[in-house]
Amino acid sequence: MTDTRGYRGSLRGVVTAGAAPHGYTLALWTGGAVTTSARGAPDVADALALLTGATLAFVTVGAVAHGGPGRPLTQAAPRPTRVWAAFHLFTIGLGTALCGVLAHVLSGPLLWGLVGAVATTVYLCGAAAQFWWAGTGPGHVAGPSTRPVRGRTTALMLDAGTETTPEDDTEDDGASAGENADTSGRSPSRRP
Template identity: 35%
Template sequence: MEPSKRLARNLVAESKAYGYTLTIWGGGAILVAHYGTPDIVRVAAYVGGALVAMTLLAAVAFGGLLAEQHQPEGERPPVASMVHIAATGGSLLASYLVSVGGQGRLPPALVFSLVGFLGTALYNTLLVFEDSLGRVVGSR
């Protein structure tokens, strides 16, 4: 396989995980900047918030948690939709606003939970928006 095709295959395979990693890592870094190194309760709250969001999104997308996964085959989104600027940037902006807005007003564990939840929920929701926008722009 020629190098450019291998690179293209790698980028397609990594694209969604790459953006989500940036979102979750960035959200955690924002929390650490405002609250310091988290204890186990705050870590569990952060991870728990992300797990709740993923559970809810999966239940909605697949019609229930016990439904079989059916992934679309043959989809060909535009390359621009792989960058995830809106999904990552929007999620990190929400993480920042919750972190700053909750400081001194909400229990830190709740803020950590909200940032984990919003990072996951917004990232995945905004991916749908980015993909739709990319298809509209790409079809012109």
């Protein structure tokens, strides 16, 4: 069991929550930095084009991921993944290199709009592949199921003080998700 109340547990939570936003920040910033280096600082129209390109790319990738632009944003149940999934050096490097190529071929708002779109698209698709690979690739250890069961209240035990890691979760109580489902509408009973 791993203690989650201490500093290391807090640090683990911050790193886990910040992995994707940290990578996206770096992707957009480095794409903008190489473009600024090649073409100078953006003016207001260029900055708005960057914003527009990044936003349109984000919404487009999101619509593809969720099955359409009108679908609600939902998250898949979190699954254990390797820390190296947040090593976005190749993904961000690829996006930055593409932005550098664009900066040598284009200029003005078209350039900045494409920089936002390319940095965003390359990062989202590349990071998704990295997180998927780290969570399902060779050597992956499946963790306990975090999928909610229909008709059952799912509670997060914040005050338990410990958490089970995939390596610690070796016991099998023999109960499957279907056996635990309570569809009667009553509150679920606590198991010892």
